[in-house]
Structures are given as C-alpha cells and as structure tokens.
Amino acid sequence: MFDLNSAILSSIGLTLTLVLVLMIFGAYQQRTLIMHWVRGLLLFALGLGVYFIAQTSLVDGPQGVYAASAVTIIAWGVSLYVNGIRMFRGYRVYRYWPLLVVTTLLACNAVMLNTHTSERWILLSNLLVLICVFGDGSRSLVGHGKDFVAHVFWLCCSLFAGISLLLAFMATKVVLNDHVSLHSFSDWRIHAYVMSASVLVFTAVTALLLLVMHVRAQAGLQAIATLDVLTGVLNRRGLQEAATRMQAVSQRIRLPMGLLIVDLDYFKKVNDVYGHLVGDVVLKSCAGTIRAALRGGDVIGRYGGEEFCILMPNTGEQEAMILAERIRRIIEVTPVNIAGVESMSSDTQAIKCTVSVGAVSSETVGYGLEGLFAGADQNLYKAKQNGRNRIASNIDQLLNKPPESHKPAKRHASLIA
Numbered sequence: 001m002f003d004l005n006s007a008i009l010s011s012i013g014l015t016l017t018l019v020l021v022l023m024i025f026g027a028y029q030q031r032t033l034i035m036h037w038v039r040g041l042l043l044f045a046l047g048l049g050v051y052f053i054a055q056t057s058l059v060d061g062p063q064g065v066y067a068a069s070a071v072t073i074i075a076w077g078v079s080l081y082v083n084g085i086r087m088f089r090g091y092r093v094y095r096y097w098p099l100l101v102v103t104t105l106l107a108c109n110a111v112m113l114n115t116h117t118s119e120r121w122i123l124l125s126n127l128l129v130l131i132c133v134f135g136d137g138s139r140s141l142v143g144h145g146k147d148f149v150a151h152v153f154w155l156c157c158s159l160f161a162g163i164s165l166l167l168a169f170m171a172t173k174v175v176l177n178d179h180v181s182l183h184s185f186s187d188w189r190i191h192a193y194v195m196s197a198s199v200l201v202f203t204a205v206t207a208l209l210l211l212v213m214h215v216r217a218q219a220g221l222q223a224i225a226t227l228d229v230l231t232g233v234l235n236r237r238g239l240q241e242a243a244t245r246m247q248a249v250s251q252r253i254r255l256p257m258g259l260l261i262v263d264l265d266y267f268k269k270v271n272d273v274y275g276h277l278v279g280d281v282v283l284k285s286c287a288g289t290i291r292a293a294l295r296g297g298d299v300i301g302r303y304g305g306e307e308f309c310i311l312m313p314n315t316g317e318q319e320a321m322i323l324a325e326r327i328r329r330i331i332e333v334t335p336v337n338i339a340g341v342e343s344m345s346s347d348t349q350a351i352k353c354t355v356s357v358g359a360v361s362s363e364t365v366g367y368g369l370e371g372l373f374a375g376a377d378q379n380l381y382k383a384k385q386n387g388r389n390r391i392a393s394n395i396d397q398l399l400n401k402p403p404e405s406h407k408p409a410k411r412h413a414s415l416i417a
C-alpha cells in the first residue's frame with residue numbers, strides 16, 4: 001500500500017530529480033528561466049519536507065503551525081515556478097508576486113493562529129492563495145494557434161487548472177465542514193496527497209515545456225543551417241533540400257517544374273565603387289524584391305555570391321519565362337536605396353541594378369536536378385553573352401527578342417544620384 005509517508009517522500013525525491021534534470025538542461029540554455037523553476041521546485045520540496053516532519057511527529061508543537069508553514073513555502077515555490085512559465089511565454093515576470101504570496105500567507109496564518117480562530121479558516125485562506133497561484137500558472141499557459149506547441153501549452157494549462165479545481169473542491173469541503181481540524185490525520189492525508197499530485201503535474205508540465213524548448217531550439221538550428229544570413233532566403237543547402245523535395249513531388253504527379261537562376265549584372269562594380277557594405281545592401285534588397293514578386297509555392301534561395309535560384313512547382317518553360325521577365329523588369333525599375341549606409345563616401349542615394357536570368361523547366365531537360373541546374377546555368381550564360389539585363393531559356397526565341405527595355409546594360413550599374 002502506498003501510504004502517506006511514502007507519498008510525501010517519493011514526491012520530494014521526484015521534485016529533487018526534476019531539479020537535477022533542470023540544472024543539467026540549464027547549463028546549456030535559458031539559464032535565467034530554468035533557475036526560476038529550480039528555485040520554485042526546491043521551495044516546493046522544502047514545503048513537503050515540513051509536511052513530512054509534522055506528519056511523522058519528529059517535532060513537538062501544534063501541527064497547525066507546521067501545516068501553515070508548509071503551505072506558505074509551497075505557495076511561494078509555485079509562484080516562483082509560475083514566474084518561470086511567464087518568462088518562457090515571453091510575458092512580463094511579476095517579480096513581487098511571490099513576495100506578495102508569502103507575505104499574505106504569513107500574515108493570514110499569524111493572525112489566525114494567534115487569535116485561535118478555527119483551523120477551518122486557516123486551511124481556507126491557504127487554499128484560496130494556492131488556487132490563485134495555480135490559476136495564474138494555468139492562465140499563463142493558455143496557448144494560441146493549432147500547432148504542436150499550442151497543444152502542449154493547452155495540456156500544461158489543463159494540468160495546472162486541474163490542480164486549481166482540486167484545491168477549489170477541498171476549499172468547498174472545508175467551508176461546508178464545521179469540524180475541520182488540522183490535528184486530525186485525515187486532513188493531513190488529503191492535503192499531502194494533493195501536494196503529491198501537484199508534483200506529478202509539475203513533472204509533466206516541466207517535461208512538456210522542456211520538449212517545446214527542445215523543438216524550438218531544433219527549429220532554430222534548422223533555420224540557421226538552411227537560411228542565408230545576409231538575405232534571409234534559403235542558402236545553398238536549403239535550396240538543395242527544397243529542390244529535391246519539389247522534384248520528387250513533381251515527378252510523381254507528372255507536373256512540370258521550372259527553375260530560374262537570376263544573376264546581378266556587373267555586381268563586382270558595385271562592390272568596387274561603393275564598397276562591400278553597399279554590395280550587401282544591394283544583395284539584400286534584390287533578394288527582397290525578387291521574393292515579393294514570386295507566387296505562393298515558389299521557392300527562392302541564394303545559389304552563389306550574387307546569384308539567386310527560384311524553384312517553381314507546376315511550371316512549364318513558357319510560364320517560367322514569364323516569371324523570369326517579371327523579375328528582370330521589377331529589378332530594373334526598383335532602384336536600391338543606399339542612403340545612410342555606413343562607410344559610404346559617395347552621396348549617391350540609390351543604385352539601379354539589372355539582372356540576367358536563365359530559365360529552364362523539366363519539359364525541356366527532364367526532372368533530373370543536375371540537368372535543371374545545368375540547363376538554367378547555360379541559359380544564364382546565354383543571357384549574359386547576349387548583353388545582360390535579359391532572360392534566356394531553351395524556348396526563348398519569342399520572348400528573348402529584346403523589347404525597348406531590354407537594351408543591353410551598360411558596362412556598369414547605372415546610378416541615380
């Protein structure tokens with residue numbers, strides 16, 4: 001039989017194990033937040049220890065005093081833990097909330113124990129404060145959205161709310177019962193079992209929140225590994241992964257897939273004339289402009305220094321060329337604002353850039369990724385050879401005839417003072 005002493009001792013053991021796990025976790029990340037939880041749980045374990053001492057009659061004195069002290073310490077611990085949850089969710093941490101909880105309980109208990117008020121009222125006031133603390137915890141955990149993380153928050157919130165309801169149930173019983181006495185064994189039992197249940201809830205909530213932390217850290221690492229730091233679009237690795245996925249799906253459902261390689265014309269000149277910082281600003285701006293011109297489902301990545309690659313699902317070569325022309329045109333008419341870039345000696349306000357685009361689709365070169373990239377590269381070379389600021393594809397006879405705006409770019413990026 002799992003008796004009361006075993007329940008309290010195993011709860012203390014579980015809490016201390018949780019503290020140990022958190023400290024190991026905290027050595028690697030989010031130390032400040034983890035320390036809120038560690039301090040909270042240590043106080044919780046201390047409160048349970050006080051219960052245990054009173055329960056086993058290791059000390060003399062009125063048990064009511066020990067009960068009140070235990071609840072005070074436990075409520076203090078929970079409020080610290082809840083502050084950790086608030087920090088985790090990005091809410092403002094109530095630094096004085098734990099202090100308020102302790103002071104309220106100490107004052108209530110001191111007054112009631114000294115005035116020999118019925119223990120019923122001591123229990124009731126303690127339970128009410130505990131309900132508030134657990135209630136605040138569940139409120140802080142209410143999640144938004146419908147993703148995995150939101151489900152975890154919902155679960156954590158329900159567990160905290162469950163404990164609040166249990167405490168509310170106990171409080172109601174205390175109110176209805178005229179003969180509640182802290183000296184009676186049955187009250188200790190109920191109280192300590194609820195506290196043990198709280199430990200289980202803490203364990204579950206902590207485990208779930210650590211899981212969310214881990215998932216978020218993984219997602220962050222994944223983003224770092226696949227995103228280009230300068231432009232925010234996919235880097236070569238991310239692009240490769242996206243291309244592999246898109247190619248597999250396109251081939252399977254037998255829909256064409258298009259690919260563009262967009263290369264800034266005479267970009268070396270920009271670096272040479274204005275410096276690398278301006279070059280970076282131009283790259284960033286052009287990536288943003290191109291991204292804004294894409295359709296939903298299209299993917300953009302940085303293929304090389306001043307080269308971007310665009311992957312287009314369900315796109316034949318003719319359509320790829322239409323998008324290529326749209327990109328060429330939008331870059332041509334969108335000057336890059338470079339005013340205020342540090343270390344700029346010239347007073348040039350904006351730079352007008354142009355791009356050459358090589359387009360290809362699986363219709364003409366098949367689904368092989370190597371063939372698609374090589375085909376787009378060859379067409380880009382063709383566009384450069386033909387004078388830059390133009391597009392080229394395997395079927396570009398029609399669109400490749402340069403209209404007025406297709407004038408060959410000058411040997412350097414034109415400037416707008």
Ligand SMILES: Nc1nc2c(ncn2[C@@H]2O[C@H](COP(=O)(O)OP(=O)(O)OP(=O)(O)O)[C@@H](O)[C@H]2O)c(=O)[nH]1
Pocket residue numbers: 230263264265266267268269271275276277278279280283304305306384388
């Ligand atoms: N500022 C900046 N420059 C870069 C970056 N990556 C590559 N570059 C520069 O991009 C330039 C590419 O020059 P080239 O390959 O000669 O190409 P280009 O001058 O654009 O000439 P064409 O492509 O033939 O029109 C080089 O000067 C590189 O140093 C970057 O991240 N930031």
